[in-house]
Amino acid sequence: MLMKGPDTPANTSDTHPVGWQVAMKRAIRSQAKLREIVGLPVESGHASDEDFATFVPLEMVSRIRYGDPNDPILRQVLATPQEQVRVEGFSNDPVGDLDASIGGGLIQKYAGRALLVTHGACAVHCRYCFRREFPYSDVSALRKGWKTAIELIRADETIQEVLLSGGDPLTLTDSKLDELIGQIESIAHVRRLRFHSRLPIASPQRLTDPLIRRLASSRLLCWFVVHANHAAEIDAAVAASLGRLRDAGIPVLNQSVLLAGVNHDVDTLVQLSERLIDLGVQPYYLHQLDQVHGASHFWVDPETGKQLIRAMRERLPGYAIPTYVSEVSGRPSKSPVD
Numbered sequence: 001m002l003m004k005g006p007d008t009p010a011n012t013s014d015t016h017p018v019g020w021q022v023a024m025k026r027a028i029r030s031q032a033k034l035r036e037i038v039g040l041p042v043e044s045g046h047a048s049d050e051d052f053a054t055f056v057p058l059e060m061v062s063r064i065r066y067g068d069p070n071d072p073i074l075r076q077v078l079a080t081p082q083e084q085v086r087v088e089g090f091s092n093d094p095v096g097d098l099d100a101s102i103g104g105g106l107i108q109k110y111a112g113r114a115l116l117v118t119h120g121a122c123a124v125h126c127r128y129c130f131r132r133e134f135p136y137s138d139v140s141a142l143r144k145g146w147k148t149a150i151e152l153i154r155a156d157e158t159i160q161e162v163l164l165s166g167g168d169p170l171t172l173t174d175s176k177l178d179e180l181i182g183q184i185e186s187i188a189h190v191r192r193l194r195f196h197s198r199l200p201i202a203s204p205q206r207l208t209d210p211l212i213r214r215l216a217s218s219r220l221l222c223w224f225v226v227h228a229n230h231a232a233e234i235d236a237a238v239a240a241s242l243g244r245l246r247d248a249g250i251p252v253l254n255q256s257v258l259l260a261g262v263n264h265d266v267d268t269l270v271q272l273s274e275r276l277i278d279l280g281v282q283p284y285y286l287h288q289l290d291q292v293h294g295a296s297h298f299w300v301d302p303e304t305g306k307q308l309i310r311a312m313r314e315r316l317p318g319y320a321i322p323t324y325v326s327e328v329s330g331r332p333s334k335s336p337v338d
């Protein structure tokens with residue numbers, strides 16, 4: 001496929017999609033290249049690839065309005081000088097993942113559920129992410145072939161549900177995933193397998209038919225939690241992929257982060273919820289931003305967030321309202337903000 005010149009957006013997702021591994025290889029990997037491809041001036045002093053590597057698949061770039069520095073998708077991936085501002089209360093591990101790591105890439109904070117950090121890689125690098133400062137490559141389970149994690153899950157009969165998160169579990173190949181799912185299936189007390197993945201949004205061709213068949217035929221009930229913050233992220237290709245999950249009987253939820261300059265107004269949140277429920281995807285959580293260094297410019301104060309939720313209630317069915325939550329280290333669940 002021909003690469004488009006810098007004067008047109010890289011609209012490649014809905015013509016002949018390349019395989020997802022090729023899509024990952026073609027992803028934009030520097031702020032300078034990102035600025036160039038979306039039609040922004042490439043100024044020195046803007047790039048901050050050293051702090052947090054840039055990674056944006058072209059499928060996601062294709063949804064960005066060309067030449068608009070305020071585009072809500074671009075804002076999620078564009079480095080800004082505000083990232084350098086150190087703000088009190090913003091830290092490196094705001095959600096206490098290091099304290100809750102029980103070994104082998106397993107993080108257990110909540111009853112009945114254990115989260116497996118399957119892979120250090122992500123489908124897209126979001127500038128607001130609480131993991132931007134987290135040493136995932138150190139705790140990633142992959143390096144030890146999940147042996148420790150599987151033993152820990154097997155030894156704890158209270159674990160009914162295993163969450164595959166990361167990074168992004170779908171950056172594993174089908175054969176690695178098959179191996180991992182097989183090991184989890186062999187643990188009798190585990191009943192559900194939950195995927196937390198942004199790949200269905202960032203690079204929807206990842207949801208291949210063989211992968212969906214594997215999940216649908218598992219002994220475990222699979223749930224999917226995807227992550228979109230704005231309706232513009234859900235183009236026709238994403239909608240089709242989410243539809244394939246639904247057709248296979250796999251429930252799909254969406255979580256979002258409340259982000260200044262991206263989705264912190266009621267019209268945007270209503271449009272996102274409507275887009276999701278039209279596709280049979282249930283809005284699950286709206287997260288208060290985790291206070292990680294470098295992300296303070298995305299902060300929306302909780303009072304504003306509560307008003308937004310109230311305003312959404314006046315316009316949407318009850319099932320379209322996500323639960324507005326924050327993550328407070330040491331609590332036994334996500335904490336509703338109300």
Ligand SMILES: *Cc1c(COP(=O)(O)O)cnc(C)c1O
Binds near residue numbers: 107110114115333
């Ligand atoms: C968020 C999270 C979960 C899932 O919580 P739910 O409320 O069930 O969605 C599980 N484990 C960890 C470590 C988490 O951070």
Ligand code: SF4
Binds near residue numbers: 123129166167
């Ligand atoms: S963990 Fe999720 S929010 Fe964070 S960078 Fe990866 S895809 Fe983005």
